[in-house]
Amino acid sequence: MTLKKLIYKRILPSCLKPHHQPEKPLPNPKTLQVSKPPSSPRLSLCDVRCPGSPISVALSNLSNSLVGSNLHIFTHKELQLITQDFSMSNYLGEGGFGTVYKGFIDDKIKPGLLKEQSVAVKVLDLDGSQGHREWMAEVIFLGQLKHPHLVNLIGYCCEDENRLLVYEYMEQGNLETKLFKGYSATLPWLTRLKIAVGVAKGLAFLHEEEQPVIYRDFKASNVLLDLDYNAKLSDFGLATDGPQGEETHITTRVMGTHGYAAPEYITTGHLTTMSDVYSFGVVLLELLTGRRSMDKSRPSREQNLVAWARPLLKDPHKLDNIVMDPRLEGQYSTEAARKAATLAYQCLSHHPTCRPTMTTVVKTLEPLLNLKDIPVGPFVYVVPSEAKDESDVHKVADVENRANCGNKEEEEEEEEEKKERVHHRTIRVRGTDVVLCY
Ligand SMILES: Nc1ncnc2c1ncn2[C@@H]1O[C@H](COP(=O)(O)OP(=O)(O)OP(=O)(O)O)[C@@H](O)[C@H]1O
Ligand SMILES: [Mg+2]
Numbered sequence: 001m002t003l004k005k006l007i008y009k010r011i012l013p014s015c016l017k018p019h020h021q022p023e024k025p026l027p028n029p030k031t032l033q034v035s036k037p038p039s040s041p042r043l044s045l046c047d048v049r050c051p052g053s054p055i056s057v058a059l060s061n062l063s064n065s066l067v068g069s070n071l072h073i074f075t076h077k078e079l080q081l082i083t084q085d086f087s088m089s090n091y092l093g094e095g096g097f098g099t100v101y102k103g104f105i106d107d108k109i110k111p112g113l114l115k116e117q118s119v120a121v122k123v124l125d126l127d128g129s130q131g132h133r134e135w136m137a138e139v140i141f142l143g144q145l146k147h148p149h150l151v152n153l154i155g156y157c158c159e160d161e162n163r164l165l166v167y168e169y170m171e172q173g174n175l176e177t178k179l180f181k182g183y184s185a186t187l188p189w190l191t192r193l194k195i196a197v198g199v200a201k202g203l204a205f206l207h208e209e210e211q212p213v214i215y216r217d218f219k220a221s222n223v224l225l226d227l228d229y230n231a232k233l234s235d236f237g238l239a240t241d242g243p244q245g246e247e248t249h250i251t252t253r254v255m256g257t258h259g260y261a262a263p264e265y266i267t268t269g270h271l272t273t274m275s276d277v278y279s280f281g282v283v284l285l286e287l288l289t290g291r292r293s294m295d296k297s298r299p300s301r302e303q304n305l306v307a308w309a310r311p312l313l314k315d316p317h318k319l320d321n322i323v324m325d326p327r328l329e330g331q332y333s334t335e336a337a338r339k340a341a342t343l344a345y346q347c348l349s350h351h352p353t354c355r356p357t358m359t360t361v362v363k364t365l366e367p368l369l370n371l372k373d374i375p376v377g378p379f380v381y382v383v384p385s386e387a388k389d390e391s392d393v394h395k396v397a398d399v400e401n402r403a404n405c406g407n408k409e410e411e412e413e414e415e416e417e418k419k420e421r422v423h424h425r426t427i428r429v430r431g432t433d434v435v436l437c438y
Helices: 055-065 076-082 132-144 175-180 190-205 261-268 272-289 304-314 318-324 335-345 358-370 408-426
Strands: 091-094 099-105 115-123 153-159 162-168 223-225 231-233 379-382 394-398 434-437
Touching: 055 231, 076 099, 076 115, 076 153, 076 162, 115 132, 132 153, 132 162, 175 223, 190 223, 190 231, 190 272, 190 335, 190 358, 261 272, 272 304, 272 335, 272 358, 304 318, 318 335, 335 358
Parallel strands: none
Antiparallel strands: 091 099, 099 115, 115 162, 153 162, 223 231, 379 394, 379 434
8 A cells, every 4th residue: 555545543443342242143154145135225334333332233233134145254263274374475465454365265165155266365454544344344335236346255254353354366456556566567558448447337336326335445556457457446445325315415534545535525525426436537547647646756746646637638749748658658549548538637627516427437438448549569570481572571560459458259369369470470581580660
């Protein structure tokens, strides 16, 4: 985690005190059964959170009410086994909630109930900045909301003071690392666009729920990527139920991350789904520019990405020459980049009502994936074989730009293309007459 949270406070500090024992013993580890008909309204955080009440009330409500979510309850012992006793060799990272470890569920852990799979186990740091409220929010929201662009919560552990969460394992880690850490290869344009579309769909899903959910902590480190770069939202610790009925907003203590939180939320505490749209605009800008939302290592007027980039977004010349990530080396569709930049501009409006909804964002972004007017990158001139006319020069387009983007079919096609290219490259006339051109 590189950015500071706006507020670090436990909402239910009493919850973690060890003397509060659950009134009823926790249910045995098993898949919970449905107690609510699927059509009944989603359980909200307020339904189980009773400020001032001991944790026992919230927990007994939770275990009784969260049924149907297919969540598994793990014992601490099981999670020790899964993560090889929380071994540092399984360490994935650390955030405000605590440490995250990779684990593996084999067929001995929950025979017949859970398939063998890799998982990520998040352990609440009892001395850390977050607490039971965040843990509970994860269980309540991710236990009930299932969508291809939300990380799947497999289960949880709530034993004594231990609070752990078990998620599907996301092979490519988080977007922040992929985009900004030097040791990762540059993400190609279409992969960036695919990620933006994915998370936009995740947010649109949350906002369109009958009881809308405001995610509140949208940022690059909370976007996780699977093997095929499908993007999923993680970390629902700060998520909250949105305004209902006549209400236009809810007022909360300001929580979130510097550089991503919407200006009206920071100044007034007024929270709407449009606050998420602003944060989405910041991440879209990060994808376009390859720059962090806050970067103290840059000259002072460039440190705040939105302040620096937003005025430049509508000028096509400045967009191409100043704003777009130089590591893309111009390999993007100019038309798609312009449309995405205009969309980012709108999402980053200071007036929440001028921002598009996430549904509109999806409708605008998704068609851009089909704009393939991407200049070819490095290509190869190959001197033809003896059998052919020696004056022939073959240009072989670099297909790397599409790597990681597609489904299996595309990957297979790409493999074929690569094989073909290797074949071309090995054709020689005079020793090593292969010229790489950029
Ligand atoms: N399901 C998962 N699969 C793979 N890696 C994960 C998973 N969940 C989290 N991680 C990794 O664990 C690390 C810590 O994640 P975590 O969400 O706790 O912190 P963060 O997002 O960096 O900070 P913050 O507390 O501000 O959200 C990150 O590097 C993240 O990529
Ligand atoms: Mg996170």
